[in-house]
Amino acid sequence: MQKYHVCIIGSGPSGERCAIECGTNGFKTLVVDKRERKVGGVSLHVGTIPSKTLREVILDITGFGLSFYLQKKKPEPKELTLENLYKKVGAIINCEQDVLEARFRSKNIDVLYGEARFVDKNTVEIFNSERNTTYTIKADKFVVATGTEPRRPLDVPFDWEFVYDSDFIFSPKNKREKLPESMIVVGAGVIGMEYALMFSALGVNVSIVDRKNTIFPYIDNEINRYLLDIMMSMNINLYFNRNYKEIGVKEGKAYVVTTKEDKIEADCVLFAQGRVPSTKNLNLEKTGVKTDQRGYILTNEHYQTDNPNIFACGDVIGYPSLASTSYEQGRVAARALMGLPIHSHNPHLFPFAIYTIPEIASVGKTEDELIKENIPYEKGIGYYHDVSKAIIKGRRNGMLKILFNRETWEILGVHVIGDQAAEIVHIGQVALEMGAKIDYFLNTVFNYPTWAEIYRIAAFNGINKLTCDLPEN
Ligand SMILES: Cc1cc2nc3c(=O)[nH]c(=O)nc-3n(C[C@H](O)[C@H](O)[C@H](O)COP(=O)(O)OP(=O)(O)OC[C@H]3O[C@@H](n4cnc5c(N)ncnc54)[C@H](O)[C@@H]3O)c2cc1C
Numbered sequence: 001m002q003k004y005h006v007c008i009i010g011s012g013p014s015g016e017r018c019a020i021e022c023g024t025n026g027f028k029t030l031v032v033d034k035r036e037r038k039v040g041g042v043s044l045h046v047g048t049i050p051s052k053t054l055r056e057v058i059l060d061i062t063g064f065g066l067s068f069y070l071q072k073k074k075p076e077p078k079e080l081t082l083e084n085l086y087k088k089v090g091a092i093i094n095c096e097q098d099v100l101e102a103r104f105r106s107k108n109i110d111v112l113y114g115e116a117r118f119v120d121k122n123t124v125e126i127f128n129s130e131r132n133t134t135y136t137i138k139a140d141k142f143v144v145a146t147g148t149e150p151r152r153p154l155d156v157p158f159d160w161e162f163v164y165d166s167d168f169i170f171s172p173k174n175k176r177e178k179l180p181e182s183m184i185v186v187g188a189g190v191i192g193m194e195y196a197l198m199f200s201a202l203g204v205n206v207s208i209v210d211r212k213n214t215i216f217p218y219i220d221n222e223i224n225r226y227l228l229d230i231m232m233s234m235n236i237n238l239y240f241n242r243n244y245k246e247i248g249v250k251e252g253k254a255y256v257v258t259t260k261e262d263k264i265e266a267d268c269v270l271f272a273q274g275r276v277p278s279t280k281n282l283n284l285e286k287t288g289v290k291t292d293q294r295g296y297i298l299t300n301e302h303y304q305t306d307n308p309n310i311f312a313c314g315d316v317i318g319y320p321s322l323a324s325t326s327y328e329q330g331r332v333a334a335r336a337l338m339g340l341p342i343h344s345h346n347p348h349l350f351p352f353a354i355y356t357i358p359e360i361a362s363v364g365k366t367e368d369e370l371i372k373e374n375i376p377y378e379k380g381i382g383y384y385h386d387v388s389k390a391i392i393k394g395r396r397n398g399m400l401k402i403l404f405n406r407e408t409w410e411i412l413g414v415h416v417i418g419d420q421a422a423e424i425v426h427i428g429q430v431a432l433e434m435g436a437k438i439d440y441f442l443n444t445v446f447n448y449p450t451w452a453e454i455y456r457i458a459a460f461n462g463i464n465k466l467t468c469d470l471p472e473n
């Protein structure tokens with residue numbers, strides 16, 4: 001039996017960052033993952049990295065969204081095969097996997113493959129099915145970083161040929177050989193929408209079914225409307241305000257019957273109605289670790305559970321369930337368990353990026369929140385078609401909106417849709433963190449031509465709407 005200072009279950013972003021922090025500080029660290037001989041978690045193998053790589057490849061091959069004079073020629077059929085797409089995505093995953101393994105080696109972090117479950121508060125058993133071997137490990141501290149898995153209701157006939165979830169849409173287990181010509185996406189959350197737009201950009205006829213009546217309820221209304229207009233121009237069929245009643249396969253076609261009795265037929269269905277925490281086989285009941293009703297682990301602000309020697313971080317603790325925030329949670333958990341000081345900038349202020357086509361990014365308050373909180377605000381809007389960089393790049397679809405306090409001029413929120421939105425939003429994030437006022441963007445020199453110019457355009461637009469001068473302080 002081996003003994004470690006810390007055993008981390010799960011090697012996704014939170015487990016990885018936690019392990020590196022522990023290894024760097026000389027802790028004898030073990031990382032366990034049940035994915036066959038693969039570190040990196042959902043994020044690297046079926047989530048963030050494959051989906052974002054695929055998106056880049058699609059944009060690259062098709063030139064989708066480029067102005068007409070830059071539009072690439074219609075892709076050759078040989079470029080647009082599933083095999084070709086897998087190959088390109090697979091190469092990136094392998095490259096990232098190598099980087100991660102080297103990082104672990106450099107910090108003397110051990111890795112063990114197999115499914116972990118607690119035997120008691122200080123011991124886990126790890127079952128490796130390939131070798132049919134069980135390892136027993138003791139550690140002073142444990143970190144549960146097991147993430148989530150797709151929600152798979154029993155009435156959905158997943159077969160990985162006609163009916164998929166996001167884990168299998170781009171995996172070698174996908175039994176389909178040819179790209180589909182049509183697809184129904186059930187669930188218009190982040191995953192459903194990102195894939196819907198990618199497939200639509202590939203020329204697939206996409207239909208989307210969701211119980212909501214808006215795309216992203218937590219994203220600024222105007223940004224949602226902008227995306228909706230683009231989706232209309234792409235001929236995406238929206239079936240909102242309804243759920244699925246039946247999903248099935250008949251005569252070589254998949255179909256969905258909705259609760260409003262629409263009958264939609266397509267080559268395949270992507271089911272994306274959320275994910276569930278990977279906690280059910282961990283034997284948490286033997287540890288004193290508490291979960292909420294849905295199985296998400298409950299922790300304090302340093303990611304310590306009800307058992308002081310067991311920490312939990314990443315998607316397994318629920319909102320916000322992002323790779324970006326999971327990395328930071330892993331770092332904080334590691335420092336907390338080692339008893340080291342924790343320095344964090346405003347942990348509640350983090351950006352969102354949704355990689356639809358075009359992408360959306362957001363930081364700070366939305367208009368709806370400001371109205372609810374009775375904060376007097378004004379908005380400044382800049383459009384990509386007025387920005388030299390966007391014109392040069394041929395990416396003229398997009399807008400940036402700055403919300404600021406009408407009385408103090410303090411910046412309150414930044415919302416962007418368009419090419420590079422996920423990067424552009426970071427300028428607004430820094431301004432928000434530093435308590436900057438809207439006139440900062442008028443009185444500061446940025447490089448030209450760059451995407452940053454849009455902040456100046458939006459700031460002018462906002463300030464021109466005001467009748468009063470900048471307050472004294
Ligand atoms: C399709 C998709 C796209 C996404 N895109 C983005 C994006 O663009 N940006 C972003 O910020 N986030 C994105 N996310 C979310 C992001 O992937 C997650 O927030 C992130 O992966 C969570 O990291 P984690 O540390 O919780 O571990 P995860 O990445 O969830 O990994 C957990 C690991 O634990 C292992 N495990 C589970 N149970 C056990 C056990 N009992 N024993 C051993 N090992 C176990 C699993 O095999 C897995 O490898 C996306 C997610 C998906 C599904």
Ligand SMILES: NC(=O)c1ccc[n+]([C@@H]2O[C@H](COP(=O)([O-])OP(=O)(O)OC[C@H]3O[C@@H](n4cnc5c(N)ncnc54)[C@H](O)[C@@H]3O)[C@@H](O)[C@H]2O)c1
Nearest residue numbers: 187188189190191192211243272273274275321353354355
């Ligand atoms: N760019 C990114 O940061 C990114 C990209 C992809 C995924 N993710 C993360 O992955 C997680 C999972 O994404 P997701 O899209 O699967 O989940 P989600 O919660 O974003 O969306 C699920 C969708 O399914 C619908 N739904 C859920 N349960 C339902 C039910 N019982 N009946 C009818 N409709 C139902 C919801 O209305 C929602 O539209 C998210 O938390 C997200 O943070 C992030």
